[in-house]
Amino acid sequence: MNFSNPLFIAVVVFAIYILISALRLFLGPTAPDRTVALDTINTLVVASMVALGAAMWEVLFIDIAIVYAILSFVTTLFIAKYLEGVEAS
Amino acid sequence: MNIVLIIISILLAISLVFNGLGTIGLHRFPDVYTRLHAATKCTTFGTIFLTFTVIVYSGTRYYWTGQSKFLMLALHTIVALIALLLTNPTGAHAIARAAHKMGYGPKQAVRDDLEGEDLKEKEEKEEEKEKKDKPVMMKKASKAEGAK
Numbered sequence: 680m681n682f683s684n685p686l687f688i689a690v691v692v693f694a695i696y697i698l699i700s701a702l703r704l705f706l707g708p709t710a711p712d713r714t715v716a717l718d719t720i721n722t723l724v725v726a727s728m729v730a731l732g733a734a735m736w737e738v739l740f741i742d743i744a745i746v747y748a749i750l751s752f753v754t755t756l757f758i759a760k761y762l763e764g765v766e767a768s
Numbered sequence: 769m770n771i772v773l774i775i776i777s778i779l780l781a782i783s784l785v786f787n788g789l790g791t792i793g794l795h796r797f798p799d800v801y802t803r804l805h806a807a808t809k810c811t812t813f814g815t816i817f818l819t820f821t822v823i824v825y826s827g828t829r830y831y832w833t834g835q836s837k838f839l840m841l842a843l844h845t846i847v848a849l850i851a852l853l854l855t856n857p858t859g860a861h862a863i864a865r866a867a868h869k870m871g872y873g874p875k876q877a878v879r880d881d882l883e884g885e886d887l888k889e890k891e892e893k894e895e896e897k898e899k900k901d902k903p904v905m906m907k908k909a910s911k912a913e914g915a916k
Contacts (some may be wrong), residue, residue: 683832685776685777685780686780686821686822686825689780689783689818692784692787692788693787693844696791697787698788699792699794699795700794700807701789702795703794703795703803709800709867709872711804711863711866711869711870711872712801713868714801714866715794715800715803715804715808715863716794716807716865717806718807718808718856718859718860718863719790719791719794719807719808719811722811722812722815722816722852722856723791723811724786725815725848725852726783726787726814726815726818726832729815729818729819729822729845729848730818730821730822732822732841733821733822733825733826733841735846736837736838736841738840738841738844741841741845741848743842744846744848745816745847747846747850747853748852748855749855750857751849751855751859752855752858752859755859755862755863755893756858756859756862756901757864758771758863758866759859759862759863759865760866761871762866762867762869763865763866763869763901765870766870766871767870767871767872
């Protein structure tokens with residue numbers, strides 16, 4: 680395993696982006712703001728999984744990334760469907 | 769070797785820059801809709817370029833060594849790219865629809881184009897009430913419908 684691989688550096692940068700997006704998840708004044716931040720975090724996690732799978736030559740990581748993408752899509756749709764019935768505070 | 773490394777570096781740099789722009793836009797914009805616009809588009813674009821990076825990386829490795837493991841990695845990455853392309857815009861549209869139905873408007877816009885749809889429904893309901901108040905008109909309307 681070679682840690683000077685540019686994909687490892689990309690994974691570290693993606694981790695920093697995930698932390699910055701989590702700040703919006705905590706700060707967000709309204710519920711849709713938090714949902715947007717969660718959606719962004721999900722996409723970044725899928726990206727870092729693909730990068731890590733390519734850097735370590737593990738096909739399993741990319742399979743898990745596919746399943747994670749589809750499950751996060753279902754989660755986002757469920758949260759959106761739940762929020763439609765809620766009145767804005 | 770060298771050319772492949774340069775191509776991978778360029779694709780990876782595009783991916784990192786656009787993901788960073790999306791993350792910064794999540795904090796700099798004032799509104800749910802503008803934040804959604806910035807975060808979703810930039811993050812999807814950046815992730816597409818990351819998958820291109822991985823496809824080029826493992827594809828060239830397969831071309832050099834001929835092991836089927838690298839080809840499997842490239843093909844699975846293409847499947848992940850298709851899943852992202854299908855799911856990401858749909859989720860963003862669902863969030864925007866939910867935010868509009870909750871009643872959050874755009875913060876600095878003068879007019880809301882989607883507001884007209886609710887007004888149309890209200891007008892239709894008022895027309896129905898007026899028809900109920902005048903039964904003669906209703907009979908004429910029903911006769912006309914029967915003639916058709």
